[in-house]
Structures are given as structure tokens and as C-alpha cells.
Amino acid sequence: MPYSHAHYAGNLVDGAYSLGLFGDVATDVCIQLDGDEGLFASYSDVQFRAPVHAGDVLEVSATVTRMGTRSRTVAFTATVVCRGSGGSAARVLAEPIVAVTAVGTVVVPAPA
Template structure:
């Protein structure tokens, strides 16, 4: 019998504010994506175990494409393994909308397909009582 928590997926979307740009070209540092992964992992833990849980580790992080201020980023976490207290999650951050610098100051477009910016695998833990 399969555990219904296996395969649970949670999605968040977030506009990346210009205050988070740290580098030329309005690039955002990779830690921004890791913070978003922590947020979506918290919701996964609440939904699967009734507790916010704690992030324990990343076993893999791949920065595949830049994230920029003005992007709309979609972050997805999916439960891929269940232990007694640990949960392995696969993460992906995709840029789904991006500003168009060649347009006027507020021009932007929906990206089809989205750009995969960051992928990761991480482990969260929940209390034994959860």
C-alpha cells in the first residue's frame, strides 16, 4: 500500500523585486532560490505531516539559468521519499514571466516554455509526533 504523502506537490509563485538584484543585469543571487525552496518545503511539511518541519540538507543544487529582478518565478516541491521522520523533496524553480528591456520600462512577457533556473534535492525532518 502506497503512502498518500508520496508524490505530494506544492507550487508557489513569486515576483522577484528589484531590491533583490545584486549583480549587473539585475541578476539575483542563487540564495534567493534556496529561500523560496525553504518556503515551499514548509508548506509541504504542513500538508503532509501537520508541522512546519525543519530543512536538514541539500544533496544536490544546480543553477541552470539566471533569475533576474522583475521575473515571476514558479517554485515546485515534490515529495519523492518518506522516512520515519525525514522527507526527500525534489525542487524546481522556473522563470515563467520576464521583463523585456527592449520595451518600455514596464514591458514584460510570459515565457513559453518557462526557463528552468534552479533544481535541487533536499531533506526535511518532522517531529516524531507529527
């Protein structure tokens, strides 16, 4: 996490940053599945489960849980795999920490 996104005490990064990462991953999922970046329609069940701090290293994953004709439901997880320890240093966590989960719906254009 870049230090420029730490807006709160203790170098806490706002939750919207993780949601932005989910949007980037959703774009990749849509391109891989449908050849188009699609549009993000909605989020549901967003849960901020652990803090994310500047200097942390996140791993973001996405799993398509439903495929409709034009919509896809995707489950997202942002996991802290390294904690920043000042400057450019970080320590690898023995047990990664699930920081944010969400379910999102993306829509792709109708076939031409």
C-alpha cells in the first residue's frame, strides 16, 4: 500500500482503496472471460475485517460464483500477506490476514 493513501492515524489506508483494487481485478476477470472490460454494477456484503496500513502488501483474489447471460457475480478477497515495518521494509506474515471481502456484480455488453 502506498503511503500516499494513508489518510488516518497509524498510517491506516481507507477501505475504498481495497474496493478500487477489486474493480481492477473485476476488469481483468471480464476481459479474460468475455473479451471486454465490462462495467461494475454493484457491491454487496462488503466486510472490512482487518486494518490495512501503508507499507502492507496485499494479495487480491476473485472467484466468479455465478455467470448469467450478461452479468457475473464475483467474490473478492483482499489479504495482507506482508506488514510494512517502516520505510521500504516489510515482514512476511506466517498467517496472511483477510482484510476485506466483498461480492460484486459486473455486466458485460450484449454480443454483437
